[in-house]
Amino acid sequence: MSPTENTTDALLTARGLRKSFGDNEVLRGIDLTLHRGEVVVLIGPSGSGKTTVLRALNGLETPDAGTIVVAGGPDLDFAPSAKPSPREQKRKRLALRDRSAMVFQHHNLFPHLTVLENVIEGPWRVQGRPKAEVVAEALVLLDRVGLSDKADARPHQLSGGQQQRVGIVRALALKPDLLLFDEPTSALDPELVGEVLLVIKELADENWTMAVVTHELSFAREAADHVLFMDGGVVVEQGPPAELFRAPKHERTQRFLTRIL
Numbered sequence: 001m002s003p004t005e006n007t008t009d010a011l012l013t014a015r016g017l018r019k020s021f022g023d024n025e026v027l028r029g030i031d032l033t034l035h036r037g038e039v040v041v042l043i044g045p046s047g048s049g050k051t052t053v054l055r056a057l058n059g060l061e062t063p064d065a066g067t068i069v070v071a072g073g074p075d076l077d078f079a080p081s082a083k084p085s086p087r088e089q090k091r092k093r094l095a096l097r098d099r100s101a102m103v104f105q106h107h108n109l110f111p112h113l114t115v116l117e118n119v120i121e122g123p124w125r126v127q128g129r130p131k132a133e134v135v136a137e138a139l140v141l142l143d144r145v146g147l148s149d150k151a152d153a154r155p156h157q158l159s160g161g162q163q164q165r166v167g168i169v170r171a172l173a174l175k176p177d178l179l180l181f182d183e184p185t186s187a188l189d190p191e192l193v194g195e196v197l198l199v200i201k202e203l204a205d206e207n208w209t210m211a212v213v214t215h216e217l218s219f220a221r222e223a224a225d226h227v228l229f230m231d232g233g234v235v236v237e238q239g240p241p242a243e244l245f246r247a248p249k250h251e252r253t254q255r256f257l258t259r260i261l
């Protein structure tokens with residue numbers, strides 16, 4: 001079933017998202033639904049707008065037009081005619097940021113903090129939760145990804161794959177409803193990609209709701225419930241990975257897949 005057809009168990013629904021940077025129209029009306037427990041993978045050529053979609057869902061970019069609804073939250077309208085005040089824009093950004101956590105291409109860990117301090121920074125200082133509780137949870141999460149012995153290390157003492165696993169733990173520690181991954185393995189040496197994808201696959205198996213931008217098509221094939229192929233700021237084609245990879249309907253999808261496979 002297409003995620004645009006059934007919104008009953010939708011955790012997040014985005015409709016008609018548009019975004020320009022100057023004259024560059026990067027998103028030209030994106031519709032996207034993330035059902036609870038669903039893994040949606042966004043693929044497409046560089047510059048097609050995939051990262052901008054994730055950043056809009058996370059409140060890091062404000063769309064010029066469209067609507068985003070996260071279950072239980074307000075409808076966030078980004079009407080082209082309305083001129084929202086900075087305060088109003090901030091309210092909308094925070095409404096999204098509170099619900100999701102993003103894992104970036106470069107882990108963005110604070111270099112002067114230990115691994116544990118990096119993980120607790122968000123839940124303790126930003127969310128204001130009790131430190132002892134947050135530390136206990138962080139240690140469990142680090143253990144889960146095989147890094148309990150690195151809690152007191154600084155990021156530069158870790159491999160790229162370990163740093164990215166800390167980045168994932170840092171996102172999980174925020175207890176988000178939705179996980180967003182922006183090319184989480186593309187900055188890694190090839191031999192480190194597998195360990196990070198494995199963690200993401202395990203999260204998928206635990207029914208986390210997630211949107212993943214990646215060029216790792218084998219990951220998309222194995223882990224995605226639904227794949228969106230974007231090109232030129234639109235979703236050209238979408239469907240379950242088995243269908244989309246085996247028999248892409250659109251010529252642009254075929255061309256992209258032939259090039260990348």
Ligand code: ADP
Pocket residue numbers: 021024026044045046047048049050051052053
């Ligand atoms: P993708 O993730 O598919 O590679 P992006 O969403 O990163 O695509 O970028 C789409 C287009 O938007 C690119 O042309 C990029 O240069 C442009 N872009 C993205 N962010 C900004 C920004 N903050 N300012 C100006 N242009 C941007």
